[in-house]
Amino acid sequence: MKKKPQFWGIFADPSEFSRYVLPALPFVVLVAAYLAAAFFRNQANPDDKLLPTISKMADAVYRLACVPDERTGGYLLWTDTWASLKRIGLGISLSAVTGLFLGLNIGMLPGFRCLSLNFITFISNIPVLSTLPILFIVFGIDETAKVMLIFLGTFTTITRDINLTVQAVPQEQVIKALTLGASQRGVMYRIILPQIMPRLIENIRLSLGPAWLFLLAAEMIASTDGLGYRIFLVRRYLSMDIIIPYVLWITFIAYAVDFALRKWVVFQYPWYNVQKQ
């Protein structure tokens, strides 16, 4: 019998070994390329700013994470992380809750849909970043404006997708619940809502990308702490030894949250992924 190809073609069947090695390969290549480039640049000029060596970055991370800041007395990496997580967490929670209830009501109630779906679709097309000055004028340059930017940037998408998800629930389920004695509100909140929860979490996962974007934008323009603020601040001194670890740190947090939410859906809603097939 002829064996299936390891790598090439649409019938490729990577072996157990390659399933571990192949995903790691792009990372290894990227890191190696960076290390080589940094090594040669630093050999030519030990004060090179552009591609700091690993040891320079480790130094910078140590200073930010383990040595109290002279001016504020805090550990900058952690205070920045906490400030940013608070903003993005608050913003995305707000839009998740709003999107869930708005989407559920639009999807279930034809009258309410008639009233509001067009409006939501319209405002979802506003380029939210262009409203940032308005937000700063209205809410001041404190936390509210930043949270509002994340909220406004993500809740419309969630609302619209939840609406579509609700409308895709078979009508039979609604009728069935009524024949079992549920009230109309009972159908909405006790039968349909639990069914769309995993979809909401998927929506949060997808919205976290834009949410980070809005967070960093807001922090870069008007803030006194936060991950985006720090990156933008040290840019003035070409401190790549801080910028690169910060970017990696943000990426890591975003990936970890995404991973956690994905696992949460698998454990909490065992019926969900089967249902989609």
Added chain:
Amino acid sequence: MNGAPRKSAAEYLVFIQDAYKKYGPRPVLDNIDAAVGAGEFCTVVGPSGCGKSTLLRMILGQEQPDSGKLLIDGQEIFLPSPERGIVYQKYSLFPHLTNLENVAAGLGLPLYPLAAALRRGEIRDKALHMLETMKLAEHAHKYPHEISGGQQQRIAIAQALIKSPKILLMDEPFSALDPFSREYIQTVILNLWESYNMTVFLVTHDLNEAVYLGTRVLVLSQYYTDDRPQESPRGSQIVADYALETILSTKIKGTAEFGQMVEQIRHDGFDPKYLKRIDEFNLAHEDSFKTFSENDAGILKNKKSS
């Protein structure tokens, strides 16, 4: 039997008179007259797209006739309610609940969430008992997607029966099942029909099933003629209505009468070349009737004396 119904409308469990239904410009049901008494096991058959499911959904309250009368227990209905249970071909079960929770839904949903939570134990016990009588207790804690299609439909029946509905409506509930599960579940439903003392409406495209299960069969068909131009679009009518004998034995399927009845129904409703005139339908059941109101003048211009 042409003419007025045998008893008054309120004496029937389900009473439909001159009911019309259109989907957009397309007529689905024309001038439906039907009276069904309590305790009947009424099967509804007809060619694909003839509106069998529409008729069922109207009795359920999921849809309303465009015109005409539809009374359940002498009352007009507007929405589905616990008095009429439904089992669909699929999507009957809530995918996010375990089988036990699905069956318990009918006990918990009518209560406020807090009250349902307080009586959780009692509700669980009742639902579990239901599953035991249906011989499904071993699947109680699985999700619907983890059991076979036949088991899913039995759970769906249990889910509907826990409300002890007056009327159980079933829309091709066994169509997706393999022959063995189907035969088993047919006997299950016959036994339940007896012990629960309900009225059953079952839509099916399987004539053998219709004749085997029913005490009465309604044949719905768009193949008939009347005084409208031949090419004008017609909604389906009840073209035949027979009383059937039901014996709880599969042996009846082998008898000559059984085969003749199936053939007769096929001839009445399923042959596009055989068109009966609207006043000559085989409405043999004693509760069957057909009235022609003023609206129907176009359908029947010269009424024959019967």
